[in-house]
Amino acid sequence: MRWTEAFIPTLREVPQDAEIRSHQLLLRAGFIRKLSSGIYTFLPLGLRVLRKIERIIREEMDRSGAMEVLMPALQPKELWEAGPRWDAAKNVMFAVNPAGSTPHHHFELVLGPTHEEVITSLVAGNINSYRQLPRTFYQIQTKFRDEIRPRFGLLRAKEFIMKDGYSFDLDDAGADESYDKMHQTYQRIFDRCGLKYRIVEADTGVMGGSRSQEFQVPCEAGESDVVYIESGGYAASIEKAVSKPKSRAKSGPPGKLEKFATPGVKTIEDLEKTPYGVASSDQVKTLVYWCDSKLYLFLLRGDHPLNEVKVGQLGFSELRAASDAEIAAALGAHVGSLGGAGVTPRSHPKIAGVIADEALKDQEGMTTGANEDGFHLRGVSLKRDIAVTRWADLRLAQAGEKAPNSDEELKVERAIEVGHVFKLGTKYSQKLGANVLDENGKSRPCVMGCYGIGVTRTLQAIAEQGADKDGMVWPEALAPFAVLLQLLETKDEEAIRAAEGLYSELRDAGVEVLYDDRDERAGVKFKDGDLLGIPFQVRIGKSFKEGKLFEVKIRKTGKAHQVKPSELRKFLHSPPP
RNA sequence: CGGGACGUAGCUCAGCUUGGUAGAGCGCUAGCUUUGGGAGCUAGAUGUCGCAGGUUCAAAUCCUGUCGUCCCGACCA
Numbered sequence: 001m002r003w004t005e006a007f008i009p010t011l012r013e014v015p016q017d018a019e020i021r022s023h024q025l026l027l028r029a030g031f032i033r034k035l036s037s038g039i040y041t042f043l044p045l046g047l048r049v050l051r052k053i054e055r056i057i058r059e060e061m062d063r064s065g066a067m068e069v070l071m072p073a074l075q076p077k078e079l080w081e082a083g084p085r086w087d088a089a090k091n092v093m094f095a096v097n098p099a100g101s102t103p104h105h106h107f108e109l110v111l112g113p114t115h116e117e118v119i120t121s122l123v124a125g126n127i128n129s130y131r132q133l134p135r136t137f138y139q140i141q142t143k144f145r146d147e148i149r150p151r152f153g154l155l156r157a158k159e160f161i162m163k164d165g166y167s168f169d170l171d172d173a174g175a176d177e178s179y180d181k182m183h184q185t186y187q188r189i190f191d192r193c194g195l196k197y198r199i200v201e202a203d204t205g206v207m208g209g210s211r212s213q214e215f216q217v218p219c220e221a222g223e224s225d226v227v228y229i230e231s232g233g234y235a236a237s238i239e240k241a242v243s244k245p246k247s248r249a250k251s252g253p254p255g256k257l258e259k260f261a262t263p264g265v266k267t268i269e270d271l272e273k274t275p276y277g278v279a280s281s282d283q284v285k286t287l288v289y290w291c292d293s294k295l296y297l298f299l300l301r302g303d304h305p306l307n308e309v310k311v312g313q314l315g316f317s318e319l320r321a322a323s324d325a326e327i328a329a330a331l332g333a334h335v336g337s338l339g340g341a342g343v344t345p346r347s348h349p350k351i352a353g354v355i356a357d358e359a360l361k362d363q364e365g366m367t368t369g370a371n372e373d374g375f376h377l378r379g380v381s382l383k384r385d386i387a388v389t390r391w392a393d394l395r396l397a398q399a400g401e402k403a404p405n406s407d408e409e410l411k412v413e414r415a416i417e418v419g420h421v422f423k424l425g426t427k428y429s430q431k432l433g434a435n436v437l438d439e440n441g442k443s444r445p446c447v448m449g450c451y452g453i454g455v456t457r458t459l460q461a462i463a464e465q466g467a468d469k470d471g472m473v474w475p476e477a478l479a480p481f482a483v484l485l486q487l488l489e490t491k492d493e494e495a496i497r498a499a500e501g502l503y504s505e506l507r508d509a510g511v512e513v514l515y516d517d518r519d520e521r522a523g524v525k526f527k528d529g530d531l532l533g534i535p536f537q538v539r540i541g542k543s544f545k546e547g548k549l550f551e552v553k554i555r556k557t558g559k560a561h562q563v564k565p566s567e568l569r570k571f572l573h574s575p576p577p
Numbered sequence: 578c579g580g581g582a583c584g585u586a587g588c589u590c591a592g593c594u595u596g597g598u599a600g601a602g603c604g605c606u607a608g609c610u611u612u613g614g615g616a617g618c619u620a621g622a623u624g625u626c627g628c629a630g631g632u633u634c635a636a637a638u639c640c641u642g643u644c645g646u647c648c649c650g651a652c653c654a
Contacts, residue, residue, distance in 0.1 A: 012603065012615060013589045017647055037646065092653075114654080148578080148652055162654070205653080214654095223653085320651095417654060454654050470614095488613065522613040530614090542613065551613095 001481070002503075003516045007044055009033075010528050020221040022464035023153030025472050029531045031480075038150025038158035040456075045532065048480035050161070050459055054140050056192045056477065057163050057453060064185040066136040066165055071118045073142060077108040083117040084431045088206040092145045111144035116207075116428050116450055119166045123446065124434040130170045133436060133446065134178055138165035140455060152221060154460040155416060165451035168429075170438060175447035179211060179423045182451045186215055186419050189453065193462055194475030195418070200226050201236040202420065203309055207450065208427045215419035215453075217461045222416040227397045229408040238412065239309035241397035242404045245301065245359045249279030254364045255379035257341070262376045266336035268302040271367065271376065279303075284360065284368035284380065286338040288327045291316035294352035295330055299340050299368075299386070300394055301359050307396040314355070314392055331371050339369035340386045341377055353389040356382065361391060416461040417454070424448040463533075472533030473556055481514040483572065484534040488522045488541030498565070499540045502550075509569070530555065536572055 031046030167178035202214040225238035283302030330350035429445035466473040489495035539551040
């Protein structure tokens with residue numbers, strides 16, 4: 001393609017509404033444009049990259065034996081109401097009706113945020129026998145979510161392209177096999193995309209299910225926190241991560257429970273300071289949450305943050321921190337002086353339970369609030385003084401703690417989630433009637449798995465991971481073009497002839513080439529060329545004029561090489577490192 | 578939805594405090610010069626100052642409302 005006939009609106013300056021590198025570069029290089037918040041147009045170059053990512057996904061999904069289908073974006077609301085997660089999903093779905101007149105549907109439509117319900121109902125209606133299993137379907141298409149806060153360009157958009165795969169098996173073992181196959185397929189896909197990524201144990205969230213892993217691309221601009229150890233023996237999302245706590249500053253012997261005055265002390269840190277000098281690890285932190293309309297106390301060691309996702313896993317569906325006023329009404333003290341000691345259903349009828357983190361089990365000599373403003377208790381024994389109704393892992397894993405399965409220190413890094421695999425079980429198939437008869441003639445719900453890749457998000461993650469100070473750097477498999485041919489001596493007849501000739505030759509040979517034939521100064525072409533990130537820049541300029549040589553700059557290394565025209569094809573085929 | 582910032586030319590932004598003829602750089606058009614890392618000079622075109630009210634002789638500027646955008650948080654692939 002000739003640049004002078006293409007649509008490549010590059011920007012010299014950083015667009016005002018782009019914060020992170022990849023978003024800025026995609027806009028500046030003319031790959032995408034924003035239509036509205038979280039809604040983007042793919043321009044020709046961006047679309048070429050998108051199509052290449054999709055092609056890799058299709059090839060690998062097909063290789064795994066999955067079959068592609070195309071499902072409707074418009075879906076009946078009733079289908080969702082019949083499914084297992086309407087309450088959670090309705091908050092992110094767009095409802096659709098004619099904009100200009102009164103609705104003429106008998107039912108409402110929604111724009112699909114994902115397609116588990118659709119595929120499950122398809123299978124329910126068309127697969128009846130265990131002989132028709134296992135089957136794995138996939139789709140690559142636009143999905144819609146009314147994100148409460150779109151951000152970072154394609155990373156969190158209202159309209160985005162996803163690959164979703166869905167497996168149906170007769171039994172659990174089969175589902176595990178399907179899951180493992182997809183897990184491998186995902187590695188092949190992301191490897192081919194040239195991404196460095198980490199596979200982490202993950203929470204299943206509203207999807208539900210029993211096994212789940214995320215494919216995370218380490219990157220400062222990411223929205224997920226990933227916990228891992230260098231050796232690779234453990235990696236989990238921050239929501240899921242488990243850790244061994246550090247030992248306490250001074251694990252006290254059983255002592256006498258004693259109340260002492262702490263005027264003005266409101267925080268764990270206040271109590272650490274003189275004159276009190278109580279290490280945070282020797283304190284019990286008391287948090288109060290509304291869980292499904294009941295108040296619960298959550299106790300953790302002073303140096304351990306609460307992981308709200310783990311609280312949700314205890315079986316609560318709605319969770320919200322109690323306000324100071326609500327707490328005062330229930331406990332008789334304000335935040336800063338709260339504690340679990342002496343709290344029982346009889347003494348505090350508004351408190352439905354005291355849930356304590358496992359790290360506190362059997363601890364003695366702790367310090368905690370006295371449920372009386374300005375007073376704390378020391379010598380607290382968890383066993384003796386606090387009526388814990390339930391023990392659980394409530395802790396947010398922290399960098400510097402030890403992994404659960406080794407003595408290696410955990411690290412935490414930001415990452416972009418590009419893929420997620422779930423073993424769903426029978427949650428959807430039961431609810432939507434995707435049953436088959438097994439070999440004994442007994443009806444059983446299919447055991448399902450689902451497997452997502454954020455395609456548009458992956459595109460930006462690749463841009464983010466590959467970028468350098470001059471622009472984007474695309475891997476050869478995904479670059480919008482393989483070669484950028486730059487004519488630099490725009491007034492030199494011989495150079496023009498050589499460039500035109502090379503352009504035809506490369507095209508005839510099936511090389512994807514973008515020919516920068518603009519009447520621009522060399523500097524402009526260099527800057528634009530580096531910005532786009534095409535792997536090879538073949539320059540016809542000074543060295544051609546002087547010695548009939550092409551100059552090939554390899555974008556990744558930044559190195560320029562003088563190449564004889566006759567050896568160009570060979571050079572491009574096997575470039576120096 | 579809570580907190581913060583912003584909305585002026587295609588893009589990046591100044592002007593607003595202290596009301597008085599709408600600005601710069603880049604880009605665009607034409608010409609001359611220049612020609613290997615976003616050229617120089619000359620001449621041009623380009624604006625409902627987000628929108629709606631209000632205050633005022635007079636509003637980009639002050640006030641109120643509203644819409645939009647971005648950032649932090651809650652939500653999530």
